[in-house]
Amino acid sequence: MNFKDRYISLQNKINYQLENYLDMDNFEHLSYSQRIIDAMRYSIFAGGKRLRPILLISANSMVGGCMEESIPLACAIEMIHTYSLIHDDLPSMDDDEYRRGKPTNHMVYGEDIAILAGDALLNMAYEIMLDNANGYLDNINNHLKAMSIIASASGINGMISGQVADIMYQDSSVDSDLLEFIHRYKTGALIRASVLAGAILENIDEALIESIEIYGNNIGLAFQITDDMLDITGTFEKLGKKVGSDKKNKKNTYPLLFGFDESKRRVKALIEEAIDVLEPFGDKAEFLKQLARDIADRQS
């Protein structure tokens, strides 16, 4: 199967599994709170690329794991990512009206339901991972490690601190330490956790884990720099959200600090290293290598 077909096939499998978790029939007993399920479904099925769950499944598959065991963690990480987008878009945060070409969650369901839908998705991620771990008691050590990696990346030592720094220093002058902090925590932590959590479900050498960690760090940073560049060069049609919003919100970005050419060079170098460190995995790394190239070339 070529890269694109495999990517679409993984997307379909993830969407199918997310549909199972969020099937309205599962929640018939919640007679008075159906609206929050609608709100959760709205953002989960709003056309996300499924990058993080695909990274998790592919890293797991590269080291010999099977999808049946990894896909619940993959769906959990997509729920965590989606919750973070719903909360980031709120009026008191980035105040975004569109995401992926559609009105943001609070524009459709109101701020109260949007906040609770985010909370519910974060919590459901843990419900799903714990339930899954319970089915793999013979591999429980690795499941605990994988869940802890995801938990740590999602909290105060990860994504949340990135968002705090991002909103608190919007109007500050550009500073490379601050920019690195925001990139590393806000987007980088969860992308890194996706590949690490997938790989750690199998028993593999510490050295190989380190390679995968470098891969995760590099593509995470490359993804964010590309995101910053697209916010300047992209169009609403391609991105599905307002462009120039970083400038409007006076956000620190890589191209603003280092210029466009240097940003492109940096992405190229990060991706090259990410591809190189996967050499020990031979042919099995082909998909993740192509995914790294894709991140550098993406237009949306």
Place this chain on the structure above:
Amino acid sequence: MNFKDRYISLQNKINYQLENYLDMDNFEHLSYSQRIIDAMRYSIFAGGKRLRPILLISANSMVGGCMEESIPLACAIEMIHTYSLIHDDLPSMDDDEYRRGKPTNHMVYGEDIAILAGDALLNMAYEIMLDNANGYLDNINNHLKAMSIIASASGINGMISGQVADIMYQDSSVDSDLLEFIHRYKTGALIRASVLAGAILENIDEALIESIEIYGNNIGLAFQITDDMLDITGTFEKLGKKVGSDKKNKKNTYPLLFGFDESKRRVKALIEEAIDVLEPFGDKAEFLKQLARDIADRQS
């Protein structure tokens, strides 16, 4: 040790452990996001009664468990409870300016940081429970069960659905099915989970688990009915929050639907049954029995 001394001693131990988890020194590396740690600490140390963690530890101790193993779960459940209060108080939800006699989190830190502080506390609860479970691999089955009980009670099948129903049907006419749904899910679920999760850490008979479940259900409902009554009869000085806010927000409450006398009778019956079902535990149940009586008599 008498009841009151033991309660205070447990409060002190929980506060000490929460202080360990939220010690500023743990977060020195988060140079740009210190403000969220302040916000998390503000609400965690705002003078909560620590009812849920004390229930968890006491149920665990009643069935032969040790506090070293249960206290991380107890702190986790207090973090989940606190996050839910921070989010419930937000302008787009209950819009409360005071809680426990102090300005609510968003009044001090702003809506954005308050939302993220809630998110971070919910997430940290899982970080702590997973880390703790990793130290008890010989009892991992029970830890997975306890974590799943807490996760389920905190999410869409518990607390969150209660809050959704509460805010969505504020202006509706009083309805006993709706009222039961809100009470059972919004407050009841997490109180029930506290005692169940504590007890399930030990290997005990299914019949005894059922007794503990009845105890949890009953004190949860009694707690909520008392809360509804205090909102009418209490004073700002005793409660530390605006009284009459349920009426202002046109909320369904037990005394509004069934009257004051019937509410008192109901609380009495619930507490009596809760005490009766603990008979099989003999003297070891003394503390939880007194705690049940206290819930009926509370003035704040």
